[in-house]
């Protein structure tokens with residue numbers, strides 16, 4: 001089966017200078033890959049490269065088997081959705097309008113979204129349990145509500161791969177749980193998700209796989225349990241890290 005997202009010998013960086021090299025990823029339907037690494041390790045740089053916003057310093061990114069570098073943006077948008085860390089817009093769109101932007105991604109530049117797109121947008125909001133927010137202005141929503149709207153936009157976009165940059169960074173406990181559930185829901189529908197997080201417990205809860213990056217290279221890549229060892233996380237963050245097995249089967253990491 002062709003992976004939804006694949007990188008081969010990828011090196012990412014700025015103005016031709018690599019910050020992170022040796023990235024060989026392969027992500028299939030329904031898999032959640034959590035990217036972990038200290039500040040400045042190159043996580044955002046990697047995401048910007050996967051989104052086609054920065055050229056690779058070396059190597060390739062393939063979306064559904066096709067080289068990203070050869071694709072027009074309109075094609076990339078059909079295959080890959082982005083949930084940014086936060087949304088900063090001065091425009092008081094309705095939440096539904098923002099989700100409609102995802103649903104309308106396949107329309108031509110001057111076409112207006114019609115009944116089919118509105119239905120897709122509404123269904124995405126219902127799926128995530130936020131239909132009641134449809135008429136609200138996004139500038140008035142809380143950070144957690146806005147994050148759910150951005151995930152609904154990704155769902156309505158219908159892309160089979162979603163990239164999420166620290167999707168729960170500024171959220172309270174309840175919203176972290178809601179967003180976590182939404183991410184697992186997306187995966188259960190066959191979407192491949194790659195997300196960055198600074199919380200090893202969250203990576204162990206949400207991820208099928210983990211990618212550890214630091215000091216310019218990949219320090220671990222594979223199933224969460226095998227990769228997220230106390231030794232590797234201690235080396236990654238350069239502080240002693242202890243790993244505990246929880247009774248329900250989960251993992252907890254502490255300093």
Ligand SMILES: Nc1ncnc2c1ncn2[C@@H]1O[C@H](COP(=O)(O)OP(=O)(O)OP(=O)(O)O)[C@@H](O)[C@H]1O
Nearest residue numbers: 013014015019037038039040041042043044045046
């Ligand atoms: N526009 C840029 N031009 C040049 N260098 C940059 C640029 N943006 C980031 N960098 C550098 O690239 C390196 C990686 O930065 P990046 O933002 O990808 O790290 P990160 O892992 O996302 O960090 P954090 O966890 O703090 O968000 C850093 O050394 C940073 O200073």
